[in-house]
Amino acid sequence: MKFSKILERFLQLIPVLLGISLIVFFMIELTPGDPVEIMLGDEISTPEQEASLRHEMGLDQPVHFRYYRFISNALVLEFGQSFYHRRPVIDLITERLPATIELTIVAMFIAIFTAVPLGVIAAIKKNSFIDKIATVGALFGVSMPAFWFGLILIMFFSVQFNLLPVSGRITYDLEVPNKTYLLLIDTLILFRLDSFFDALKHILMPALTLGLAMGAVLMRVTRTSMLEVMSQDYIVFAESKGLKRFRIICWHALKNALIPTVTVAALETGSLLGGNMIVETIFGWPGLGRLVVEAIFDRNYPIIQTAVLLYATTYVLMNFIADVLYTFLNPRVSL
């Protein structure tokens, strides 16, 4: 793979991000709602206090000047201060991001390691009972709203059987080791097994809720792709050579069948990183999604603008990774 191609793809990021930042910045500015008025809320206030806050928030400047300042600061990774937290945006985001990344990884893990085997089996045993179960399950997975499924899990596993915690990342009386800020990894590295299993219990329901919907999509893609590959001439040839079925499926068919699955998985990961606001809210998961939802309701512009930039960057990067993976899986295709 040529380095120049990779560089070219990275450089393409710049106009994309600029365009997205411009659109989002002005869309937020046009959204009704005054951050100063929202912040002051009820109780008493004075016009002087309002003017002072407006000045501190930079809202007394013209909008084009504010955009210029936002972009020029963003280039040096300076994203300003949250209107409501009154703390640097970069601090708030880096505090919350690991939780979102961890949840996404575990959800992806659940999705891939249930969906791919199920998709393969459903394809091999087409129209069998397993295939039908898998198909109905996939329909259920994509149709069911995350907030409903999440609450059902809570009522069943937390309230009814008291097996899993409703919210949070880890029980309060367990120390939180901070190496990678991914609790499952940190607790394993430090061999704190009680903390590891506690963190696992906390992440299970939110990851299942997120992973199920994605798994449903991946299962369908894998099944369809596998059916197509299994009907190819080279598979028939491999069978006629007398190769074992298991080897044909895993070595010859699966590698090619996974190409679209990998692509979809990479793209879904990009959306998951930005789109798990509902799950984070239901389960009290302290991730970036919840922070952004609150920021939207509060018209907390600095957080919204920075988070959207981050999501856009992530999504574009995941697209790029998907393309790179594709070239590895299918050497006939170049970047």
Added chain:
Amino acid sequence: MRKRSIFIITALLTLSISLNTLLADVIRIGYTQDAKNLDPANHRSRITEGIIRNMYDGIMARDSKMNLWPELAESFKQLNDTTYEAKLRKGVKFHDGTEMTAEDVKFTFDRLTKENAMDGQTSPRKSLLGPLMETTIANKYTVRFKLKNAWPVFPRYLPFQEIVSKSFVERVRTDGLATQVNGTGPFKLVEWRKGDSIIMERFEGYYGGATGIPPVGGAKVDRVIFKIIPDSSARVAALLAGQVDLINELPVHAMKRVEKNPNTKVLKTLGTRSFFIILNNTQPPFDNVLVRRAANLSINRKLIIDKLMNGLAVPLNGILSPQSFGFNNNLPELKYDLDQAKELMHQAGYSNGVDVILDSEAQFKDISEALASQLSKVGIRAKVQIGERNTIRADWVPKKEKKRDMYFSSWGSGALDPAGIFVPNLKTNARGNRSGYSNLVVDHSFTKADAEPNQEKRAEHFRQAQDIVAKDLPLLFLWLPQDIYGASKRLKGWEPSGRGIIKLHDAYLQ
């Protein structure tokens, strides 16, 4: 092999541990939102204050009945129209062991009121101290508050402010104070897991708290944990599962479930948020007082309260809470009277009725539709339009021209003083006056009350203003709901307060 066995045994042991196992003296609260910032001067959020108030005390405090008491002050008195004096308790310690003195109090209030005093930032809580001009030190344990002009409501706003340590803030600066705590409160910060939980432990050196709010002494539990659970269904589930001991904002529809559960109970208190429908007084039909009166008489408040709010609200004939300073007990009752309402509509020239839009938020959809249905019986054909709160408010900006008709709204006032609710909503061009109401006689009463040092005369000014407003009816006055909490039956020593602050100084689990 041996390592694998150890791993499996440990896993099984861990998994077998019941979720309800916890330290004996820990109270866990399922809370709606995380604190924005742990700096008492650098936020404007009642939710944040609820957390901070467990770690920081103030000059004054309110008990669960909303009575005012000196807290860090031994005594608090008014020296003249514009000067107050607080004599501080001696021997009060911050969490780091240093003593609180007048220097810390002056530092706190200077930080709150002076421009750029917080390392270049101005406190967003500055306006909550009104015309406070200067805080001076009379001696090591006495401070004086000098106001620019008389502001009789000043003591009522003191419970909103908490005292910080001058030496600590000078060391960690405003940035550091956002995430670190050194207060005089009954609990000290152990860890803030952002977005997840705030863990506090008992401060052994606590001075005991306000003597007027017994019991006086240290906190009864070892630890207090605020677990952040934004979703109300999840919060209720956590309570029912025994994973928390107290939750705030218990939804009305979940009350029965909590009451039926053998381990939980419902706690209630009269809130401080008045609900009303804002009527656009600047355009037809609500520029006509007859139509406004007809609207007020068309609502069967008791029916809606009983059927949709489980009976948990008090109907209002004005904007003030019955617990508010200056509340007028003699306001005419806004009785449900369809015949009179129809007659008023006829007199106003709306015999054929009128079509209007009622703006409301999604969480109030049921109530808004019930109200619209009742209004329609007198010819005010209200169509409910649901929107997001801040988007709706953009159409109801005070002092700007408005094209909307009605807006289901509310206003909270934890100070329980008309200055915090009556004036902002009904004074001409005030920051909360979305109805466009303007009555110079009412404004004059407000101005007189604002400067009146005699409390009884001040109350009388507000009562007179309420009498006039009761005739003008610029708003469709509705009710004052109770605040509802869910709690474990084991939780004792705590009663909810109308201000919504959960302070756990005296709470314990039996």
